[in-house]
Amino acid sequence: MTDLGSVAWPPAPIETERLVLRESEARDRAVFIDLFASPEVGTYIGGPQSREELERTRPEIPGRRPGLFVVELDGAMIGMITLDQRAAERPGHVRPDAGESELGYLFLPQAWGHGYAAEACAAALGWFADAVPGEPVVLCTQTANDRSVRVAEKLGFAEVERFEEYGAEQWFGVWYPVPSTGL
Numbered sequence: 001m002t003d004l005g006s007v008a009w010p011p012a013p014i015e016t017e018r019l020v021l022r023e024s025e026a027r028d029r030a031v032f033i034d035l036f037a038s039p040e041v042g043t044y045i046g047g048p049q050s051r052e053e054l055e056r057t058r059p060e061i062p063g064r065r066p067g068l069f070v071v072e073l074d075g076a077m078i079g080m081i082t083l084d085q086r087a088a089e090r091p092g093h094v095r096p097d098a099g100e101s102e103l104g105y106l107f108l109p110q111a112w113g114h115g116y117a118a119e120a121c122a123a124a125l126g127w128f129a130d131a132v133p134g135e136p137v138v139l140c141t142q143t144a145n146d147r148s149v150r151v152a153e154k155l156g157f158a159e160v161e162r163f164e165e166y167g168a169e170q171w172f173g174v175w176y177p178v179p180s181t182g183l
Contacts, residue, residue, distance in 0.1 A: 004067045004085075007066065007131045007132065009066040009067075010022070010023035010066075011127060011131070014069070014124070014127055016122075016123045017119065018073060018116070018119065019071055019072060019078075019116060019120050020072040021069040021071055021120060022069065022072060023064060023068075023069075023070065024061055024063040024070050024080075025061060026060050026061050028061075028077045029058060029060065031078075031108070032054075032058060032063060032077075032080075033051060034108060035079070035106050036048070036049045036054055037049055038108070040109040041106055041107075043145075044141065044142045044145040044168075045106075063080060067082055067083040067084050067101075068081070068082050069081045069082075069120075071107070071120045073111070073116065078107055078108050078116060079107030079108060079111055079117070079120065080106055080107075081103070081104070081121060081124045082103070082104040082105070083124060083128055083137070084101065084102055084104065085100070085101060085102070086098065086100050086102040086140075091163045092138065092161065092163060092170070092172040094136055094174045095136075100135075100136055100137065100138045100174075101128065101135060101136075101138070102139065103121060103124070103125070103137050103138070103139045103175070105120070105121055112147070118151050121151065122155055125137060125155065125175060128177075129177035133177070136174050137174070137175045138160075138172065139157050139174075139175070140165075140170050140171070140172045142170060143162060143168075143169045143170065144169070148171075149171050153173075155175060156175050157174060157175045158175075159173045160174050
């Protein structure tokens, strides 16, 4: 069973060619609110949340917890990545006892179409493979979210099954880390 609670958190910032994955900071609060209030972002995750409610309820430093990375481009937050344990009662598992880590991500609409999601998720998966060797990661998205399905496939997730959840057909896939050759 995967448990990020046993992993030192936060890790040092992870740098890719264009992005930095890091822990949340107070300066990110407005972007967290923009993400969850966005009608475009909310399309496949149950709709946008009320900006007023988000302003009232978001902590000063939102998202500061193990498994959540802020994705930064040129010093500004453009999205977030999560690695959380998939709830055992939900459909979609690759282990009989459940316990898989699940990759999730949200990006501001202006960051879509530039390859940032794939670049950031690949970096997060690389970190995960080092932190928790040999553990699979699952991903679930609506089949109607063709952009997300394409990102999952580009990252190497293999479709395991499709099922109905939240009133929509879901695409469920798994990613296994590539063992190191030791060379």
